[in-house]
Amino acid sequence: MKPILGITMGDPSGNGPEISVKALMKPETYEVCRPLIVGDAKCMEAAIPTVKGAESMKINVIHDVKEAKFEPGIIDVYDLDVVDLSKRLYKKDRKKLAEIMLADVLDAAYKESMTMCGEAAFQYVKKVIELAMAGEVDATVTNALNKDHINMAGHHYSGHTEIYADYTHTAKYSMMLAHDELRVIHVSTHVSLRQACDLCKKERVLDVIRIANEGCKALGIKEPKIGVAGLNPHCGENGMFGREEIEEIQPAIDEALAEGINIPEKAPTPPDTVFSKALGGWYDIVVVMYHDQGHIPLKVKGFVYNKELKKWDAVAGVNVTLGLPIIRASVDHGTGEGHAGDGSANELSLVNAMDYAIRMANAKKEKEVEA
Structure with missing residues (x-):
């Protein structure tokens, strides 16, 4: 049975x-999985005309997974119906409306839109x-959300990872980024660099090494x-530039080695x-100590900008939360608000995230069969 992927629509x-x-719209997608979008049907309907070649795509509105068709040419949307399209403003709309609306009126409308989204x-x-x-x-796959927008709406999280940890009641988890065979997993993520140094402790490093080991096996x-x-x-x-390696990281490595990792x-x-x-x-995965230490090499490899055409040839990479009781893979880019709605966004990272989710779901099923 092909795995069912629940894919969030991301920020509207x-x-x-x-x-x-x-x-x-790629028929081959349905050969390896059964995808459904969790979002707003009317937003998905509005997106179809912006995508070249998607004119024949149809939306199947569902409120139960059993209602999904999982057929090429049909996008199954688990419809939450929480967006008023008449109040949604793209960033590009703000520039146009600034010419005809008073600044305070536009600011209020834009704030309402951001909060709603x-x-x-x-x-x-x-x-x-x-x-x-x-x-x-x-398995679940997430499109990008805007951290400012969800906080404006009263949900005080620094990103998907923390939401997943909270709602799955998971204490020990970590963010893994991957592109092709390069994978990194983080000891700390969305904190200041100063705080990241303070969080580099033996127990946390050891936990992430263990999570990395199990995460690779899950793949x-x-x-x-x-x-x-x-x-x-x-x-x-040897301590001249800091003692974290001596006092925290090496002891974690020694204990992991003793466990057979x-x-x-x-x-x-x-x-x-x-x-x-x-x-x-040399490695299947690298344990990194803070956010940018892992993100920079992944994005140097996965994000390719064409300076002659002045566009991104590739925005690739996957964000996977390891340590959860469920599978979560995500795009490794933001909401692209500057160009959202014009049909120019690159889907490669989402395709990669779906591939990872499929691999993990299939490996999980194989493990269950063996057990």
Whole structure:
């Protein structure tokens, strides 16, 4: 049985609707999974005309997974009906309306739109988690949301990862980013750099090493090889540039090795070489100590800008939350509000996220059969 993927529509004023149309207009998608969008049917309907070649696509409005058709040419939308299209403003609309509306009136309308879209995006995530926890979908995939918008709507989270952790009651989890065979997993994410240094503690590093090991196995990698990045330049140079490697990271590595986890170098690797080694096949995944240490190499590899055509040739990469009781993969980009609604958004990251979710769902089913 092909896995059922619950795909959130993302922020209604962002690129999620058009990206979803582009991903689901590919007939081959339905050969490997059964996708459904969790969002607003009218937003998805409005996105179809913006996508070249999608004119024949139809929306199937559902309120129960059993109502889905899972057929090429039809986009099944689990409709939450929380968006008033007459109040939705794209960023590009604000520039046009500024010429004919008073500034305070436009500001109020734009704030109302952002709050509405933040509430909608949050509700899509909450619903897809509920569906996965109830076993109605095999995996979840998320389009981008706007952190400012969901906070304006009263949901004080720093991103998808924290929402998933809260609503699945998960204490130990981590963000993994992946593009092709390069994978990184984070000890800390959405905190200041100063706080990230304080969070580099043995128990957390050990937890993330364990999560990385199990996460690779969930992808079908039977004997994962794990690299562990240092925090400081040159891994602290024996304490001259910092002692975190000596006092926190190495003790975590030693304990992980004692548990049988494969860390080939048996020590932290300098951050300026660990990713080149990973690309060379030394590791299946790299444990990184903070947000940008992992995000920068992934996006250098996955985001390709064509300076001659002045457009992105590729916006690739996947964000996976490991340690959860359910599967969650996501696009590794933002809502693209500057161009949302014009049909130019690149769907590659969503396609990659769906591929990861399918791999993990299939590996989970195989493991259940073996058990």
